[in-house]
Amino acid sequence: MSLYSDAEYPISADTEKLHTDEILSYARPGTWGTAAQRTAIAATARKVRSDAGVQESIGDEGLASKTALSKPAQRVATAVALGGVEIDRTFCEKAQADGVTEGEYVEIVGLVSRLAHLDVFARGIGVPSRRLREPVDDKEPSCERPLEAKREGFFTETIPSEPEGGALAKSIFGKGPTPNILRSLSLVPDEARRLNAILNQEYFSVETIMNFDSSSHETLSRPQIEIIAAKVSELNQCFY
Amino acid sequence: MFAKSVLSTDLDRLVAARSRLFDCLGPAGVVSASLIAADFSMVDRVANAIGISVEPMVMGPSEDFRERLGINEFPSAANTFGAT
Numbered sequence: 593m594s595l596y597s598d599a600e601y602p603i604s605a606d607t608e609k610l611h612t613d614e615i616l617s618y619a620r621p622g623t624w625g626t627a628a629q630r631t632a633i634a635a636t637a638r639k640v641r642s643d644a645g646v647q648e649s650i651g652d653e654g655l656a657s658k659t660a661l662s663k664p665a666q667r668v669a670t671a672v673a674l675g676g677v678e679i680d681r682t683f684c685e686k687a688q689a690d691g692v693t694e695g696e697y698v699e700i701v702g703l704v705s706r707l708a709h710l711d712v713f714a715r716g717i718g719v720p721s722r723r724l725r726e727p728v729d730d731k732e733p734s735c736e737r738p739l740e741a742k743r744e745g746f747f748t749e750t751i752p753s754e755p756e757g758g759a760l761a762k763s764i765f766g767k768g769p770t771p772n773i774l775r776s777l778s779l780v781p782d783e784a785r786r787l788n789a790i791l792n793q794e795y796f797s798v799e800t801i802m803n804f805d806s807s808s809h810e811t812l813s814r815p816q817i818e819i820i821a822a823k824v825s826e827l828n829q830c831f832y
Numbered sequence: 833m834f835a836k837s838v839l840s841t842d843l844d845r846l847v848a849a850r851s852r853l854f855d856c857l858g859p860a861g862v863v864s865a866s867l868i869a870a871d872f873s874m875v876d877r878v879a880n881a882i883g884i885s886v887e888p889m890v891m892g893p894s895e896d897f898r899e900r901l902g903i904n905e906f907p908s909a910a911n912t913f914g915a916t
Contacts, residue, residue, distance in 0.1 A: 600859070601859040601860070601862050601863045602859055602860055602863060603863060604863075607863075607867070644841070645841035646839060646840070646841055648843070668881075671881070672877050672881050675876065675877060675880065676876070676878075676879075676880030677880060677906075677908070678907065679880055679881045679883075680883070680907065680910065681883060684881075684883065698882070701877070701878060701881040701882060702878065704877065705873075705874045705875075705877035705878045705881070706874055708870075708873045708877055709870045709871060709873055709874035710870070712838060712839070712866070712869055712870040712873040713866050713869075713870035715838055715846065715866075716834075716850070716862070716865065716866025716867075716869055716870065717862060717863060717866050718847070718850060745885060746883045746884050746885070746911070747881070747883035747911075748882055748883075750882075771887065772884040772885060772886075773875055773878065773879055775884075776878050776879065776882040776884050777878060777882065787874070787875075787878065790871065790874065791871060791875070794867045794868070794870070794871050795867075795868065795871045809860075809864035809867070810860065810864075811857050811858060811860045811864050812857070812864045812865065812868070816865075817864075817868050819835075820834070820835045820865055820868045820869055820872070821868055821871070821872045823835035823836060824835050824868075824869050824872040824873060824876065825872055825875075825876050826901075826903075827835075827836065827839050828839075828873070828876035828877070828880065829906040829908060830872075830875075830876035830879050830880055830906065830908055831879075831886065831903060831904075831906045831908040831909040831911065832875075832876075832880075832884055832885075832886055832908065832911075832912075
């Protein structure tokens with residue numbers, strides 16, 4: 593059965609494939625979190641958003657209590673789940689001082705943000721959020737930190753654009769200068785790759801984004817796409 | 833209306849907005865609008881939580897409407913103004 597078989601609207605095979613892989617990604621080990629920890633982070637984010645009334649519970653929040661998460665990790669997941677509006681450099685530094693490593697912080701940010709993506713989409717098309725999976729692998733995370741990462745003025749280290757970021761930058765972003773948003777999660781390359789894959793498929797790629805006469809959706813003009821984007825970003829108080 | 837409703841706590845309002853969107857753009861329009869709202873729900877969280885700054889090439893052309901729309905007052909504006 594396909595992921596959105598209950599939807600009243602036509603969901604493309606590409607979207608089904610991407611979102612199915614997204615759902616599975618929370619239940620697998622990451623770079624910094626075990627499968628059980630990542631599942632618990634996702635379930636925590638779901639619970640926070642359900643409690644806030646911005647999405648409807650489907651009853652899988654119980655996965656949050658199956659694995660003990662540290663209070664600081666829960667605080668990060670909660671703040672991001674609610675939009676990250678109140679997060680500033682002090683918040684990020686305190687999370688790290690309280691024991692969430694910089695890599696863990698970035699992975700939690702990526703994971704919770706990608707889950708919000710799936711849940712907002714489900715709400716948009718009028719289906720329940722897709723159920724979280726039980727952890728599928730007990731492999732230990734690699735905890736590998738890219739040597740290319742450096743301070744660039746953000747809260748966390750990032751990999752510079754190619755050529756400074758070298759082969760790793762090229763493998764994640766492609767050649768040449770890359771917008772900050774596409775490099776934002778690059779301290780955890782797998783998270784950056786996932787963010788970029790979603791935007792490439794559903795919004796615009798680096799190659800097409802500056803072509804304002806083009807649209808990535810047959811039914812929406814470029815101005816209509818940007819109006820939706822701007823309204824959502826206004827509600828999330830995102831200056832970027 | 834749809835973009836606002838899909839992030840709101842008011843389910844009835846969302847249902848009404850989706851119905852209007854369907855009438856205007858058809859079923860594929862509902863899917864596309866939902867994907868864009870979803871994408872920016874993700875992007876905004878990442879941008880706010882990592883504290884990325886806006887690229888200098890974007891700051892000049894957006895100066896007039898940023899001020900007029902109150903965008904400079906968003907907490908995350910500090911990530912750009914503090915960085916330049």
